[in-house]
Amino acid sequence: MRNKSVISEARDIRLAIELIQLGARLQMLEAETNLSRERLLKLYKEVKGVSPPKGMLPFSTDWFMTWQPNVHASLFMAYFRFFEKHTKLRGLELIIKSYRMYLEKVTRSGMEIVLSLTRAWTMVRFFEANMLQRATCRECGGEFVAHAYDPTRGYVCGLCHLPARAGKTRRAAA
Amino acid sequence: MKSTDTYNDIKEVNLAYMMLAQNMVRSDREGAIFRLGISEEIADILERLTPGQVLKMAASDMLLCSFRFDDALLLDLLSNHERDRGAGHVHAAILAAGRAVESVA
Numbered sequence: 362m363r364n365k366s367v368i369s370e371a372r373d374i375r376l377a378i379e380l381i382q383l384g385a386r387l388q389m390l391e392a393e394t395n396l397s398r399e400r401l402l403k404l405y406k407e408v409k410g411v412s413p414p415k416g417m418l419p420f421s422t423d424w425f426m427t428w429q430p431n432v433h434a435s436l437f438m439a440y441f442r443f444f445e446k447h448t449k450l451r452g453l454e455l456i457i458k459s460y461r462m463y464l465e466k467v468t469r470s471g472m473e474i475v476l477s478l479t480r481a482w483t484m485v486r487f488f489e490a491n492m493l494q495r496a497t498c499r500e501c502g503g504e505f506v507a508h509a510y511d512p513t514r515g516y517v518c519g520l521c522h523l524p525a526r527a528g529k530t531r532r533a534a535a
Numbered sequence: 536m537k538s539t540d541t542y543n544d545i546k547e548v549n550l551a552y553m554m555l556a557q558n559m560v561r562s563d564r565e566g567a568i569f570r571l572g573i574s575e576e577i578a579d580i581l582e583r584l585t586p587g588q589v590l591k592m593a594a595s596d597m598l599l600c601s602f603r604f605d606d607a608l609l610l611d612l613l614s615n616h617e618r619d620r621g622a623g624h625v626h627a628a629i630l631a632a633g634r635a636v637e638s639v640a
Contacts, residue, residue: 439632448565458565470621503629520626
């Protein structure tokens with residue numbers, strides 16, 4: 362057993378349950394808790410009633426650049442930066458709180474949840490690894506997610522200049 | 536409107552504001568810091584106020600909450616009905632999160 366202390370194991374299990382309920386993938390649970398893969402698998406099935414999705418985590422930063430994901434990712438990052446600056450929340454707690462705020466905002470605005478917890482968590486790691494950066498919109502002054510090393514001077518965000526086909530997905534039309 | 540009416544209205548808004556703010560801080564501290572636009576220090580002060588202190592503060596003839604969005608773009612985003620409501624509010628949230636919070640000097 363990797364866990365020596367029962368108390369720390371209980372804490373990990375509670376954390377894992379919270380993460381699973383928020384939609385975390387198994388890889389994220391493995392990285393953030395000290396529980397074994399078998400225990401996490403069992404826990405996942407118990408909480409969700411189904412086996413966790415298989416396969417690798419999305420590893421490309423391109424997903425964050427298309428219009429709709431970029432708006433959602435930028436909203437999450439806005440909360441993330443705010444709480445980082447103005448509260449004592451750090452690490453995973455900071456991600457969870459920002460994600461909960463994001464979920465609440467999106468559901469209250471009657472929109473679809475586009476950003477999953479695992480994606481949000483991956484994005485924070487992309488930022489830490491300097492694969493993504495923040496670009497300030499020339500028109501509204503808001504900060505948006507952008508590729509690292511892309512020129513950000515004269516950047517205009519997708520909300521100031523809505524692309525003509527924005528939001529008109531096949532699913533929205535149906 | 537008579538000045539006594541205004542005075543009473545201010546008192547009522549103050550009391551409602553203080554009670555709401557205190558409840559928000561107590562139930563979801565970080566969320567309240569964002570939604571109220573206050574610093575952690577102010578959140579601490581709000582949390583510790585006794586009902587008596589809240590009543591005394593509310594009895595002032597000045598409004599305790601001030602206008603937060605002194606920015607034409609933010610105002611437009613929040614009030615404009617032409618825009619898609621969801622996207623406008625998301626845009627407003629992104630901008631608001633970048634703003635400074637109220638803090639005690």
